[in-house]
Amino acid sequence: METTPVKARSNQADIVGVDLGVKNLITKSNGEIVEGRKPLKKLSRRLARMQRHLAKCTKGSKRYNRQKRLWARLHYRISCIRKDVSQKSTHHLCQGFKVVCLEDFPGKGMLKNHKLAKAISDLWFYEFKRQLEYLPFLEIGFRRFLLGFPSSKTCSNCGHRRNEAFRTSKSL
Numbered sequence: 001m002e003t004t005p006v007k008a009r010s011n012q013a014d015i016v017g018v019d020l021g022v023k024n025l026i027t028k029s030n031g032e033i034v035e036g037r038k039p040l041k042k043l044s045r046r047l048a049r050m051q052r053h054l055a056k057c058t059k060g061s062k063r064y065n066r067q068k069r070l071w072a073r074l075h076y077r078i079s080c081i082r083k084d085v086s087q088k089s090t091h092h093l094c095q096g097f098k099v100v101c102l103e104d105f106p107g108k109g110m111l112k113n114h115k116l117a118k119a120i121s122d123l124w125f126y127e128f129k130r131q132l133e134y135l136p137f138l139e140i141g142f143r144r145f146l147l148g149f150p151s152s153k154t155c156s157n158c159g160h161r162r163n164e165a166f167r168t169s170k171s172l
Contacts, residue, residue, distance in 0.1 A: 015099040020128065022119045026089055029101075034089055039081035040122040047074055082124045090131040100132060 017029035025036030040047075050071045057064035093100050110125075111117045 014097070015101065016093065016097040017101045018093065018132075019103065020123075020125050022116060022123065025085070025123055025128075036123045037081055037085050038119070038122050039078045040118070043074060043078055047071075047078075050074060082122070082127070086124050086127050086131060090128060090135060093132065094135050102129060102132060 015029075019027045019029075021027060022036075024033045026032075026034040028034075050067065054064065054067045054071055057067055110120050
């Protein structure tokens, strides 16, 4: 994905590799780490309490409608926090680097793991990747966005790349 030439800023570095993770949202190749805010994890207790209260209310009543608005407002707040973190971090990458490299991770496949799905969806990996693909066309600062092979599928010893999911089979 190449776009039209953009004036390079004097303080822009050349290239950076970005690794997305559950513990730290972004780990850059220059050693910089950006923590994720994890709004759903922080507000899940309040959300559960609101949902319990909503379940006890009579449908269609005034109290039910008020509780439903409060519940919807909390969901809106969670989505706004996610959006804010995603936009600020991608904008920071655009302003500081000419070329941004990100591993091409299988988002839907990662969400099938029930132990990690909530954490992964809370950090909005897909939206982060989508914004990084879109921003070069706005000519904000960086020129190219590159997708690389997932590092978790590469053997650290020999460098062999695995294309399919790892399966063990017992021979009889």
